Amino acid sequence: MNNIHPTAIIGPKVLLGDNNTIYPNTVIYGPTRIGDDNVIGPNVVIGTPGQDTRNPRYDSSECQIVIGNRNIIREFTAIQKPCYESLTILGNDIFLMQSVHIPHDAQISDKVVITPMCALAGITKILEGANLALGCTITQHSVIGHYSIVAMGAAVMKNVKPFSRFIPNRKISVNEYAIKKFGFQEYFDEIYNYVMNDISPKSNIIVDIINEFNEKHAKSGMPLY
Amino acid sequence: MNNIHPTAIIGPKVLLGDNNTIYPNTVIYGPTRIGDDNVIGPNVVIGTPGQDTRNPRYDSSECQIVIGNRNIIREFTAIQKPCYESLTILGNDIFLMQSVHIPHDAQISDKVVITPMCALAGITKILEGANLALGCTITQHSVIGHYSIVAMGAAVMKNVKPFSRFIPNRKISVNEYAIKKFGFQEYFDEIYNYVMNDISPKSNIIVDIINEFNEKHAKSGMPLY
Amino acid sequence: MNNIHPTAIIGPKVLLGDNNTIYPNTVIYGPTRIGDDNVIGPNVVIGTPGQDTRNPRYDSSECQIVIGNRNIIREFTAIQKPCYESLTILGNDIFLMQSVHIPHDAQISDKVVITPMCALAGITKILEGANLALGCTITQHSVIGHYSIVAMGAAVMKNVKPFSRFIPNRKISVNEYAIKKFGFQEYFDEIYNYVMNDISPKSNIIVDIINEFNEKHAKSGMPLY
Numbered sequence: 001m002n003n004i005h006p007t008a009i010i011g012p013k014v015l016l017g018d019n020n021t022i023y024p025n026t027v028i029y030g031p032t033r034i035g036d037d038n039v040i041g042p043n044v045v046i047g048t049p050g051q052d053t054r055n056p057r058y059d060s061s062e063c064q065i066v067i068g069n070r071n072i073i074r075e076f077t078a079i080q081k082p083c084y085e086s087l088t089i090l091g092n093d094i095f096l097m098q099s100v101h102i103p104h105d106a107q108i109s110d111k112v113v114i115t116p117m118c119a120l121a122g123i124t125k126i127l128e129g130a131n132l133a134l135g136c137t138i139t140q141h142s143v144i145g146h147y148s149i150v151a152m153g154a155a156v157m158k159n160v161k162p163f164s165r166f167i168p169n170r171k172i173s174v175n176e177y178a179i180k181k182f183g184f185q186e187y188f189d190e191i192y193n194y195v196m197n198d199i200s201p202k203s204n205i206i207v208d209i210i211n212e213f214n215e216k217h218a219k220s221g222m223p224l225y
Numbered sequence: 226m227n228n229i230h231p232t233a234i235i236g237p238k239v240l241l242g243d244n245n246t247i248y249p250n251t252v253i254y255g256p257t258r259i260g261d262d263n264v265i266g267p268n269v270v271i272g273t274p275g276q277d278t279r280n281p282r283y284d285s286s287e288c289q290i291v292i293g294n295r296n297i298i299r300e301f302t303a304i305q306k307p308c309y310e311s312l313t314i315l316g317n318d319i320f321l322m323q324s325v326h327i328p329h330d331a332q333i334s335d336k337v338v339i340t341p342m343c344a345l346a347g348i349t350k351i352l353e354g355a356n357l358a359l360g361c362t363i364t365q366h367s368v369i370g371h372y373s374i375v376a377m378g379a380a381v382m383k384n385v386k387p388f389s390r391f392i393p394n395r396k397i398s399v400n401e402y403a404i405k406k407f408g409f410q411e412y413f414d415e416i417y418n419y420v421m422n423d424i425s426p427k428s429n430i431i432v433d434i435i436n437e438f439n440e441k442h443a444k445s446g447m448p449l450y
Numbered sequence: 451m452n453n454i455h456p457t458a459i460i461g462p463k464v465l466l467g468d469n470n471t472i473y474p475n476t477v478i479y480g481p482t483r484i485g486d487d488n489v490i491g492p493n494v495v496i497g498t499p500g501q502d503t504r505n506p507r508y509d510s511s512e513c514q515i516v517i518g519n520r521n522i523i524r525e526f527t528a529i530q531k532p533c534y535e536s537l538t539i540l541g542n543d544i545f546l547m548q549s550v551h552i553p554h555d556a557q558i559s560d561k562v563v564i565t566p567m568c569a570l571a572g573i574t575k576i577l578e579g580a581n582l583a584l585g586c587t588i589t590q591h592s593v594i595g596h597y598s599i600v601a602m603g604a605a606v607m608k609n610v611k612p613f614s615r616f617i618p619n620r621k622i623s624v625n626e627y628a629i630k631k632f633g634f635q636e637y638f639d640e641i642y643n644y645v646m647n648d649i650s651p652k653s654n655i656i657v658d659i660i661n662e663f664n665e666k667h668a669k670s671g672m673p674l675y
Contacts, residue, residue: 007457023498024477025459025475025477025493042477042498043475043477043493043495072507074498074528075495076526076528095501095506098501098528098551099526099549099551099567113503115501115569116501116551116553116569134569134587135567135585135605152571152587152605153603153605
């Protein structure tokens, strides 16, 4: 059973799983599919059209959003419909804090944390376990690698490597906090060598992460920090 | 006929033209005059008092907002009443994306695009076709020239020339994207020389633009990038 | 008597003083204690859980917010419950503008001004009369000193001295505007020597301010600009 506040407006073609809590003044338009155990609101907007300057009034009636399970989506955050690709898609265990902008065609992977006032441009991909600190901005098509962190207030114009820290005006460094938090300590040396010296890792678990990043990085056509 | 969601709150002295769509949880206080074919909301606030630190509780009951036609004003954006001049005024074909702050006494001209998390200080003027990228901030009294662009995350402390690009820590450059988008290609050399070398243009259409900017620039008392 | 719009949602355990105005679509959850003469909303959220990544779903049912008197809290601003300390606390005569993020365990002192799109991280302390300009971000545990100002778009990673101006990439300077506004002109030389040369002031009123700051600064474990 879902717990939906009576002031929430849930449009047609919104499919809700089970055990979601939707707080007051939240608006959800479809077609949107939402899994289980999510906490949404108050005053959240999901399912408005993508903000595409080339065609601001495009027909978004069939453009779909998919949101997984156990996500927290906080007040004044919006998640918008795709314009170019088939989905705007969010995975599981994501934490979108106050006043976050999730744009058209974004992909937000599992365990991502996006803090208040962060704004992503269209078609960005934020990969598993990445963390965007307060008020940072991400340019179009960018790929933010797994378990990386973007510093407070940073304007990200290139892709960010997995396990790295992007701080404006500093060399890329290793995100030791995430390595510990997500249990990658035994791979520290491999990760360090990958982030700092571009040396390919050997352990499958790290290789798989880097390969997934490299594939999306190549497709994005963006440069790399 | 206007299409107004029943949860929208439209105060007295709000004059709506025709064919406007007002989405849920939007609040509009008057005196506010809105033209035709605008899309507003959900969860937009228009007509609250200007945020003036010198007199936060000034009487704004007669302070007026005017909004033109064919504008799109998206979720969590606010447009506030004037404190000093006679109007907060928006033209036509403007696109205000999520979580934009339009302050007291602002002038937003036709075809301006303001992207998520941008905040303008009071009495700013954003001139025709200008584009403010994600999360940028504009200081008081500033004039952002026609067809210019301000980069993502920039803090703008001076006026920005028409047709220019302002990117922090870089020399001003020419906004080629806007020249193409708005059909000024045949004037490219004149525009280039104006932006880069301060050489006055000769073609009337460009001269008129520069003159309008120069007049507002002079009145603003602000320096120029 | 309080003036509460019928669309505002005021939870149980919300204690309101007198003469507060609460505008539409505002949500206030308790336990929250609010004094007199406050203006809140429209579309404000107070009393949602702190955004703590270590325990995003912590039980906040007994976590309390206290808000004083004569504060103005504007549209799309949120004030969140504590996670670590006993209170999120706001004093008197504070002006929180559009889209401000007040986090768990924050302390906002009297006469503070926080402008649009500012985001504070958890456990920050903004001391009396400080002013945060558009879109700035404040890191965890920081202390922003009395009557200081943080520049537009700044990312604050250390504590900020009382009476100082923090502008990125510049030396700390004296906040002359606040000295005049708050009536400290007769202490200008002492303040100047404290801010610029770390010379301890002699007048009691300034000594008390510096002592209060120094105590919180020492507790914070943060470096100083």
